[in-house]
Amino acid sequence: MAGQNTYRYVVYDVLTTMQSAFPDADINANHILYWARTVENLIRKRHLNKLESGAYLSQFANVPVLKDGIRHYIELPSAIYDLAFEKGIKYITHQRSTSIAFTHTLFQPTSQSESFRLYYSPYEVPSPSNPYFYRVNSRIYFLGVENIKLPTVEMGLYTAIDPRSSQVNLDDTINLNEDQVAQLRIELLNMGRYMLMIPSERDMEGADTRTEGSPGVSRSTITSNNRNQQPQEEQIETTPE
Amino acid sequence: MPILASNIFSLVRSALDAEGSEYYTDQQDLIPAINSGQSFLIYLINAQLGAKKFAEEYYRELIKSRVWQSSIYSRVDVTLPATSPLEKVWSILSITVEPELNIPFVAANVIGGLSVERPDLLYVKDGYACGRLTMEEWVENAGNPFMEGYTAEPNTLNKDYAYLTHVSYANTSPAIPFASPNEIEIRPPVPSSPVVIAFVKLPTPVQLASDNLDFPESMTDLLVKATLREIAFKQGDRTTISSLSTQDMMAMLKNTL
Helix, strand or coil: CCCCCEHHHHHHHHHHHHHHHCCCCCCCHHHHHHHHHHHHHHHHHHHHHHCCCHHHEEEEEEEECEEECCEEEEECCCCECCCHHHCCEEEEEECCCCCCCCCCEECEECCCCCHHHHCCCCCCCCECCECEEEEECCEEEEECCCCCCCCEEEEEEEECCCCCHHHCCCCCECCCCHHHHHHHHHHHHHHHHHHHCCCHHHCCCCHHHCCCCCCCCCCCCCCCCCHHHCCCCCCCCCCCC | CEEEHHHHHHHHHHHCCCCCCCCCCHHHHHHHHHHHHHHHHHHHHHHHHHCCCCCCCCCHHHEEEEEEECCCCCEECCCCCCCCCCCCEEEEEEEEECCEECCCCCCCCCHHHCCEECCCCCEEECCEECEEECHHHHHHHHHCCCCCCCCCCCCCCCCCCEEEEEECCCCECCECCCCCCCEEEEECCCCCCEEEEEEEECCCCCCCCCCEEEEEHHHHHHHHHHHHHHHHHHHCCCCHHHHHHHHHHHHHHHHHC
């Protein structure tokens, strides 16, 4: 929740505008709501690529740590944006002792293929005080914490929003900063305009029903480059006997 | 303001060349003629209703809003109203579910779980409008989250209701007990719930000269011409009344419909 604007305002603003321009368009609030949610994700990710602010950060405390053999891992509690260098995961921390700050031990991002190198550097070797994580689909694996008890971790994630219109109430606030709502509106109108402005002559129409004077579906002929080289058909001259 | 039948009769009599002769009587001539004229207008307006060009304000005397309790299958039979005098549904204008009523709704216990009209309830405000679907749309839309009548996610936060027009679900083999012969179905389902239906009622036939016609006063002359046209049938061909009344009526209908 970044602003105060609700989906009701944006959805019905766009719907009313479209209905006034295209009265026969079979389009409803659920449709626009779905568009709004998908475009929201786009704007949010674009914003995060430029500016990593805390506005879109979601905090998950006490995410349970699971074990796969000796490897510790967690399941991502929510879908996140796939940003460069795992920046969709803003931070993962674990609390080594109740006496220290919860942000004390941060996990560093790495990848499975690059992690072996860390073990050869005394300054980078994974350990409980210098742990790492890497992502495999929805799982986040940890390095350096294999030999300690790690029941939970805390995470800060740039979460993607669920675009399904069935899962959001029209009176929920839009997950954008207020200044981005105007951009959302423009994107929605563009989407609607693109869909509804498909020229009528592109409509599926049987060739036999094409009326005189209507442009109809343009049918550009495909001409072979070799056509001119092909021998001309001989004209058969018929002479009356 | 409805039209008094006797008012039409006096206007019809003045156009007929039989003053003081008692040649045309109410029971034998005028009442059957006015009812035939009314039926003729109903037939013409039917096309208007089908084309969704119905001018609500023009036929305000015929528009009613009543509350029904849906059946356990989320269906409503509007052919058996409980109100008196009987209000036969001519055409449905809107169906609203989850309405705010004058008193809290308590489902009545109906044998077989059938729908029933609830004259004890009044529609106050709000609710969700139901879109009207064709039989094909009814089936196709069930899985389309962007269309009315979507039901694949029953717990959706944004319900978009739809209704399917009159269908008989009654059958003989296997017989469905208590099935009504003519039901509207609403989806997502609203079983045994209040359903507000705004409809155009069929005009009540005139039985006495003191009865009212359920048309607005502005249609008085149209009804006079329609009645005269019916009476002219008795007068044989080539009467002035027949041609003039038909001509006038058609000119008025052209502007009305």
